Amino acid sequence: MPDIxxxxxxxxxxxxxxxxxxxxxxIGEGEIFSLLGPNGAGKTTTISMLSTLIAxxxxxxxxxxxxxxxxxxxxxxxxxxxxxxIALYDDLTARENLVFWGQMQGLSGSRLRQxxxxxxxxxxxxxxxxxxxxxxxxxxxxxxxxxxxxxxEPRLLFxxxxxxxxxxxxxxxxxxTVKDLNRQGMxxxxxxxxxxxxxxxxxxxxxxxxxxxxxxxxxDALTRAHGEGESLRLRVGDDQNGPALAQAIGRLPGxxxxxxxxxxxTAMVTSASDILPGVIAAASAAGIRIRNIDIQEPxxxxxxxxxxxxxxxx
Amino acid sequence: MLKILxxxxxxxxxxxRDRSALILMLAAPLALTIGLGIVTGRFSGGGNTSGxxxxxxxxxxQDDGQLGSSLVTLxxxxxxxxxxxxxxxxxxxxxxxxxxADKVAAAIIIPPGFSRGILPSGPDGALDAPVTxxxxxxxxxxxxxxxxxxxxxxxxxxxxxIRASEDVTVRRLIGAGLLQPADAEAYAHGIAQRASTTSAVxxxxxxxxxxxxxxxxxxxxxxxxxxxxxxxxxxxxxxxTVLGERTAGTLxxxxxxxxxxxxxxxxxxxxxxxxAVSQLTLLIVGCGLLFQLRWGDPLAVAALIATTALAAxxxxxxxxAIARTPAQAGSAGTALMLAFGVLGGNFGSNVPLPSALSxxxxxxxxxxxxxxxxxxxxxxxxxxxxxxxxxLCLMAVVTLGIATLVFRRTSTTR
Ligand SMILES: Nc1ncnc2c1ncn2[C@@H]1O[C@H](COP(=O)(O)OP(=O)(O)OP(=O)(O)O)[C@@H](O)[C@H]1O
Ligand SMILES: [Mg+2]
Numbered sequence: 001m002p003d004i005x006x007x008x009x010x011x012x013x014x015x016x017x018x019x020x021x022x023x024x025x026x027i028g029e030g031e032i033f034s035l036l037g038p039n040g041a042g043k044t045t046t047i048s049m050l051s052t053l054i055a056x057x058x059x060x061x062x063x064x065x066x067x068x069x070x071x072x073x074x075x076x077x078x079x080x081x082x083x084x085x086i087a088l089y090d091d092l093t094a095r096e097n098l099v100f101w102g103q104m105q106g107l108s109g110s111r112l113r114q115x116x117x118x119x120x121x122x123x124x125x126x127x128x129x130x131x132x133x134x135x136x137x138x139x140x141x142x143x144x145x146x147x148x149x150x151x152x153e154p155r156l157l158f159x160x161x162x163x164x165x166x167x168x169x170x171x172x173x174x175x176x177t178v179k180d181l182n183r184q185g186m187x188x189x190x191x192x193x194x195x196x197x198x199x200x201x202x203x204x205x206x207x208x209x210x211x212x213x214x215x216x217x218x219x220d221a222l223t224r225a226h227g228e229g230e231s232l233r234l235r236v237g238d239d240q241n242g243p244a245l246a247q248a249i250g251r252l253p254g255x256x257x258x259x260x261x262x263x264x265x266t267a268m269v270t271s272a273s274d275i276l277p278g279v280i281a282a283a284s285a286a287g288i289r290i291r292n293i294d295i296q297e298p299x300x301x302x303x304x305x306x307x308x309x310x311x312x313x314x
Numbered sequence: 315m316l317k318i319l320x321x322x323x324x325x326x327x328x329x330x331r332d333r334s335a336l337i338l339m340l341a342a343p344l345a346l347t348i349g350l351g352i353v354t355g356r357f358s359g360g361g362n363t364s365g366x367x368x369x370x371x372x373x374x375x376q377d378d379g380q381l382g383s384s385l386v387t388l389x390x391x392x393x394x395x396x397x398x399x400x401x402x403x404x405x406x407x408x409x410x411x412x413x414x415a416d417k418v419a420a421a422i423i424i425p426p427g428f429s430r431g432i433l434p435s436g437p438d439g440a441l442d443a444p445v446t447x448x449x450x451x452x453x454x455x456x457x458x459x460x461x462x463x464x465x466x467x468x469x470x471x472x473x474x475x476i477r478a479s480e481d482v483t484v485r486r487l488i489g490a491g492l493l494q495p496a497d498a499e500a501y502a503h504g505i506a507q508r509a510s511t512t513s514a515v516x517x518x519x520x521x522x523x524x525x526x527x528x529x530x531x532x533x534x535x536x537x538x539x540x541x542x543x544x545x546x547x548x549x550x551x552x553x554x555t556v557l558g559e560r561t562a563g564t565l566x567x568x569x570x571x572x573x574x575x576x577x578x579x580x581x582x583x584x585x586x587x588x589x590a591v592s593q594l595t596l597l598i599v600g601c602g603l604l605f606q607l608r609w610g611d612p613l614a615v616a617a618l619i620a621t622t623a624l625a626a627x628x629x630x631x632x633x634x635a636i637a638r639t640p641a642q643a644g645s646a647g648t649a650l651m652l653a654f655g656v657l658g659g660n661f662g663s664n665v666p667l668p669s670a671l672s673x674x675x676x677x678x679x680x681x682x683x684x685x686x687x688x689x690x691x692x693x694x695x696x697x698x699x700x701x702x703x704x705x706l707c708l709m710a711v712v713t714l715g716i717a718t719l720v721f722r723r724t725s726t727t728r
Binding site: 052053076079083085087091092096101103105 | 316317320324327328331332562563564566567568569570571572573574
């Protein structure tokens with residue numbers, strides 16, 4: 001697969017802090033590549049640099065052979081962007097929005113009309129296209145937001161957390177759309193902090209934290225390399241002392257790491273059945289009530305926990 | 315170029331979709347024009363139901379004949395329903411001084427020999443030389459002055475109408491209350507001798523600053539005043555949308571398409587200009603039709619609308635370049651709108667300004683636009699408002715130039 005995108009040591013600094021540090025990766029034509037990382041990891045900053053919106057403080061990247069620094073216009077013609085925050089005109093209808101954004105992409109006439117109908121069908125909004133966007137639900141707005149990025153059939157589509165804050169049904173529809181587009185040949189750079197989405201969609205996944213790429217590979221390769229063993233998920237409830245339990249579990253033999261987040265303790269262990277008695281004993285010794293126990297095959301969450309010692313927000 | 319136009323048309327459409335913007339851009343100036351029109355009595359047909367009454371006028375009667383006292387009676391009498399409130403100075407100098415001190419709206423000075431200039435006197439029925447009534451206006455009270463003027467003119471029209479007609483009869487003169495029966499015989503004799511169609515009396519209108527006064531309709535000043543006041547609302551709202559698009563992320567979305575920063579900002583500015591032109595045109599044409607105002611030469615009006623809108627757009631651009639947030643642009647815009655309205659004289663001459671502030675009005679599109687509309691309504695033409703057009707164009711060049719520099723600096727330091 002020829003690479004449609006290559007980054008070389010991309011850096012973005014804001015004052016003293018680095019939002020993105022020394023980021024190097026490539027995406028092959030036809031791939032779905034996910035950047036998986038928690039809030040503030042630098043996903044949006046990366047996409048903003050790659051889409052020529054902000055200038056890198058260091059490094060460079062090429063998209064379809066064009067430098068994002070020296071040849072921004074050529075890069076813009078090759079890419080489509082679905083921003084994290086919905087960027088539409090609320091007082092225009094969906095169709096009017098699509099007309100305007102199509103014009104900004106240089107589309108006109110019958111080609112523009114034809115693309116608008118195709119996109120409306122794709123996002124399932126053909127019947128509501130004449131209504132103002134402000135009358136739409138969050139999920140519908142998200143779908144129009146995605147549709148705008150598809151109008152000009154870009155070779156490379158950036159999607160920045162396109163499923164944040166919507167109902168499960170719309171989320172399902174969006175994930176299916178992404179897979180559909182990819183089957184039709186579109187390359188997608190997808191960012192998310194949901195490991196299930198990254199796992200379901202991606203050919204390859206880059207895990208980012210604090211602006212750095214800490215692991216990169218296929219789902220299998222990542223879980224094999226970093227997620228040996230099983231992962232244990234314990235629901236304790238917000239009123240219980242999760243961090244204390246995580247600490248206690250981390251000290252048990254056979255545990256590779258444990259972290260607590262939002263009333264849930266996640267632990268990477270060699271064997272769940274071997275360690276469970278010790279976990280329960282530790283919990284009752286600390287006076288913590290466990291409400292639910294879940295044993296999972298190695299997964300991305302375990303990988304993240306293993307690499308950072310922290311849980312990935314889910 | 316096409317993209318600039320597409321962005322501008324999108325903004326024009328959005329402005330006309332925004333209900334609160336429409337209220338402030340069109341409904342508010344129209345309502346205020348009507349409201350102020352009612353207050354100044356513009357809509358009160360005849361009679362005196364308008365609330366305008368007791369307009370102070372100085373009446374000096376130096377005539378010893380019948381007509382002089384008839385005019386005095388008319389000015390102060392019940393026929394006018396208390397519209398005017400005459401006071402009686404004793405000398406011409408005193409009468410003029412009252413106007414100059416703005417104590418009265420007008421001074422009506424009836425010259426000696428007024429009656430004899432019109433009505434023959436004595437057994438020979440001879441007429442004296444034609445006479446002139448002096449009507450001195452206070453420019454500070456255009457409405458009162460124009461009412462006094464129209465009353466005097468009406469009186470003279472009545473005298474002339476009777477005098478000039480072939481079959482004038484003494485009875486008609488008496489019936490019109492202009493002649494006492496005792497004088498009738500002499501008058502009849504004289505009129506036969508001299509059936510002239512020229513008026514024997516003229517009104518010489520002067521104003522305190524010696525300019526002739528055009529027939530005055532308060533709406534001809536109120537309507538453009540309010541339109542220009544809210545024109546600044548329209549452009550500052552436009553400025554706020556530049557920053558609003560940054561907050562909403564739509565500006566960024568435009569910039570990740572094959573569209574340059576220059577195109578995006580030019581499109582936004584052209585959009586403000588389109589909105590400004592549409593608003594001014596709708597208000598000026600609308601008020602013209604609604605209140606039957608005549609704005610004068612349509613070409614000159616169009617040129618004035620375009621240049622005023624352009625200069626206002628320049629100020630909007632400057633605001634967009636300097637403000638940091640949409641809220642900042644909004645509140646600064648409101649302040650700018652009101653300040654320019656006062657400095658530009660959009661609230662009418664009821665709000666007098668200290669001269670230093672009055673000079674500052676020259677930096678506002680409001681002042682030049684206002685003055686242009688007044689000139690055109692008073693019969694001026696394109697060359698007459700040449701200075702206004704030039705000043706507005708210069709203002710646009712300067713403001714847009716500075717805005718471009720600021721935009722360029724901020725967009726390279728992002
Ligand atoms: N304009 C800016 N000025 C200063 N700091 C910034 C700016 N933009 C981003 N940052 C910082 O850079 C870091 C990375 O932010 P970024 O938005 O790229 O994260 P993200 O991975 O997209 O997070 P999220 O999942 O919340 O969207 C954060 O710490 C953020 O506070
Ligand atoms: Mg983000």
